[in-house]
Every structure is written in C-alpha cells, then in structure tokens.
Amino acid sequence: MSDTSTSRPPFAVTGGRVRRDGRDVLSGVDLRVEPGDVLAVVGPNGAGKSTLVKALLGLVPLAGGRVEIYGVPPARFRGWRRIGYVPQRLPMGGGVPATVREVVMSGRVGRTSRWLPSLFADRAADRAAVDRALETVGLAERARESSHLLSGGQQQRVLIARALAGEPDVLVMDEPTAGVDARSQAALASALRGLADAGKTIVLVTHEFGPMEPLITRTVELRDGRVVRDDRVRRTAGSAA
Numbered sequence: 001m002s003d004t005s006t007s008r009p010p011f012a013v014t015g016g017r018v019r020r021d022g023r024d025v026l027s028g029v030d031l032r033v034e035p036g037d038v039l040a041v042v043g044p045n046g047a048g049k050s051t052l053v054k055a056l057l058g059l060v061p062l063a064g065g066r067v068e069i070y071g072v073p074p075a076r077f078r079g080w081r082r083i084g085y086v087p088q089r090l091p092m093g094g095g096v097p098a099t100v101r102e103v104v105m106s107g108r109v110g111r112t113s114r115w116l117p118s119l120f121a122d123r124a125a126d127r128a129a130v131d132r133a134l135e136t137v138g139l140a141e142r143a144r145e146s147s148h149l150l151s152g153g154q155q156q157r158v159l160i161a162r163a164l165a166g167e168p169d170v171l172v173m174d175e176p177t178a179g180v181d182a183r184s185q186a187a188l189a190s191a192l193r194g195l196a197d198a199g200k201t202i203v204l205v206t207h208e209f210g211p212m213e214p215l216i217t218r219t220v221e222l223r224d225g226r227v228v229r230d231d232r233v234r235r236t237a238g239s240a241a
C-alpha cells in the first residue's frame, strides 16, 4: 500500500550536522532531493559524501538539523520498499554463505506479501525481477555461486542487482562503479537510464561519472562537510553509451 506522502520530496535535510570523533563531518547541510533527480554527490576524499547519503537514509544520527524521507523522519518512515541502497562496501563474508541469487532475492523482501506468502503470481514476479537484475549486472551465469567467493567488483555488482531487484522508487548508490569493469559500468548506466526515464530518483556518490554522465541532472559538491555547489544540468537525451 502506498503511503500518503508521495507529494513530499524523497529526501530533505535541513541544517544537517553529523559529528564523528568529536568533530563535525557534516554541517549546515540543506538539501532537498526532488522526485526524478539523478543527483551526483561529488567532492574530495573525506568530504562527507558517504556520511551525507547515510544521513539521508537515517543510518547515521544527526547532531543537529532534520532529515525527512517522503516527509517523514527516518525513525518513523515505513516505506522502505520504495528505497534501494547500494552501500560503498558490505561485509559479505562470515555467517552462512549465500549464493548470488539469494543475496539478490533479499532485495525483494520488502515487497513480499506477509499475508499471501505463497501467492504464485508474486513468486513469478520476484523471480522475474531477480533474473532481470542479474542480467543487468552480467551475473546471470554466476547466480548459483557463493557471493563471498566473488571478486570485490563482482560483489559490488551483486549489491547493485539486489537494489535493482527491489524495483525501488529511489535508488541511493555509494560509489557503485568502484572496482567495476567498463562493460558492467555501461550496463549499469543503461539500467539507470531506464529508471531515470521512468521518473525514478537516483542519488549517486561518485568520483568519476564515466558512462553515467549523460544521466546526471544535478551535481552537489561537498567540501569539508559542507555543500559548496548545487548545479542543475541538462540531461542529454538518449546518449548513454
């Protein structure tokens, strides 16, 4: 069931401040992410890019200011199935090894009906979404392998597939192409173009735009934990390589 806050922006942070080890790593951050933005968060190492996206998602506490997701503070937000998040790194080792397919399927958890768990139509939709996501990141052939045995770049692709499988309205990706080969980057850019064309919102932390460049509609630059630039750019139609 969709919530009543669809007219609110996917993310809004006002006066955002985050402290780590006794110092501000984000301060005075005002940012409103509009529906349909394909927003690149850029800036030098340590500028606070990852911290900003974690703050938007409520994954790090604010020392000051306010964050809202579709108009609701993260602690009260209930529409998590609308949000896909690809973290910068994920410890995939340890515990019971999961296959690539199982990890990607976990991206469907928020969509599975608790009331009708065995509904065949849902299961078919889940399988199809997982297949599409694996195809997109070029891992369809590796679906049965243990994810923790894959290379770092391949694990990154598994995480991207997991987020795509959830068919979110908002996709937040922290350095999704780090360690990912050029072919997979192009495949990811093409998948993101599909989402952008469908009006989805994308927030991307990145050092290099690469094949994503034509998709970007807005660039926010951080330095020393502050927003120093917020530019809207015209999206180049149909030119994603």
Ligand SMILES: Nc1ncnc2c1ncn2[C@@H]1O[C@H](COP(=O)(O)OP(=O)(O)OP(=O)(O)O)[C@@H](O)[C@H]1O
Binding pocket: 020, 021, 025, 043, 044, 045, 046, 047, 048, 049, 050, 051, 052
């Ligand atoms: N868990 C933590 N504990 C202490 N300090 C942290 C923690 N996480 C981040 N920081 C510090 O906060 C600052 C911002 O880090 P952040 O990872 O957000 O930067 P970034 O712009 O994403 O950098 P990079 O491009 O290197 O990933 C850095 O100085 C970092 O050392």
